[in-house]
Amino acid sequence: MHVMHLIHGSRRLTVAAVLFDMDGTLVDSDAAVDRSWIAWSKEYGVDPALPLAIAPGHPAADTIAKILLDADPAAIAEAAARQLALEYEDLADVTATDGAPELIAALDSRGVPWAVVTSADERLAKLRLAAADISPRILITTDDVPVGKPDPAGYLRAADLLGVAPGDCLVVEDTEPGVAAGRAAGATVAALKGVIGDLRIDSLRRITESMVGRET
Numbered sequence: 001m002h003v004m005h006l007i008h009g010s011r012r013l014t015v016a017a018v019l020f021d022m023d024g025t026l027v028d029s030d031a032a033v034d035r036s037w038i039a040w041s042k043e044y045g046v047d048p049a050l051p052l053a054i055a056p057g058h059p060a061a062d063t064i065a066k067i068l069l070d071a072d073p074a075a076i077a078e079a080a081a082r083q084l085a086l087e088y089e090d091l092a093d094v095t096a097t098d099g100a101p102e103l104i105a106a107l108d109s110r111g112v113p114w115a116v117v118t119s120a121d122e123r124l125a126k127l128r129l130a131a132a133d134i135s136p137r138i139l140i141t142t143d144d145v146p147v148g149k150p151d152p153a154g155y156l157r158a159a160d161l162l163g164v165a166p167g168d169c170l171v172v173e174d175t176e177p178g179v180a181a182g183r184a185a186g187a188t189v190a191a192l193k194g195v196i197g198d199l200r201i202d203s204l205r206r207i208t209e210s211m212v213g214r215e216t
Contacts, residue, residue: 002111006170006210008199013188016168018107018207019158020136022118022125024056024174025192025204027132028097036086044068044079057175059119059148060084087124094131099204104134106208113162115140117154119177138162150180155187172204173197 006013020026023033037055041048046067055063061080065071068079107114115138118125122141129136138161145153152166159166171182174192182189182197190207191197201207 003168004107004110004112005212006207007212008190008201008206008210011199013170014168015112015170015188017159017162017164017170018112018114019155019169019171019182019187020114020116021057021171021173021175021178022116022120022128024097025172025178026097026100026116026134027094027128029094029128032087032090032092032094036083036090039086040079040083043082057119057149057173057177059142062148084121084124087120088127091127091131094128096132096134097204099206099208100132100134103204103208106211110211113137113164115158115162117158117171117181118142119148149175150177150184152181152185155182155185159185159187170207172207 003014003016006015023029034052037051038048041051050067051063054066060083061076064079065076068076116136117140120141122143125139125141138158140154140158142148145157147153155171156166159169166186169187171187171189173179173182173189174195176195179189179191179195179197189197190199190201192201
């Protein structure tokens, strides 16, 4: 199996696989996500500031359960289905994030495996990844695990499917729940958007630039 070395500041890391979050990390879907929550909030008579603050990194049903406190599980499931329907329909400006295509190409050229672990369901994940022209061999969605982020189940499953120890993985995230999930899995976490992780980066280009050499 191929591994790569990264030099980030004073740190030198050996990475056997990279596990990416999707929204806001590999796929620039922030505007579409916000629009869907704003539209959902209008339908449900909710202040949109609530889901916009809570939603990043969490499955839709988890966010809604924290807002519709008196709703029973069936009502929460229905509300989550409606929110996802709004997201399925809004792909107009969804694209790859800055540096994503170059980083994926660099990993592929080095033979370093990678996967996507997202808080979206399978249908939404495939729609957004297709819009961004990204085709992961391994995709873990909320349909594949019993509980979403910040639980590490998704990252642990991705590492297992890649045949790599979680501690040898680099997780790339842009939310606090995602960072918590990666750390709970035992991985090193690179964090975007000012989120505190083991490595703080402002673009995926920083990972590509930090790669050195090649080993098998």
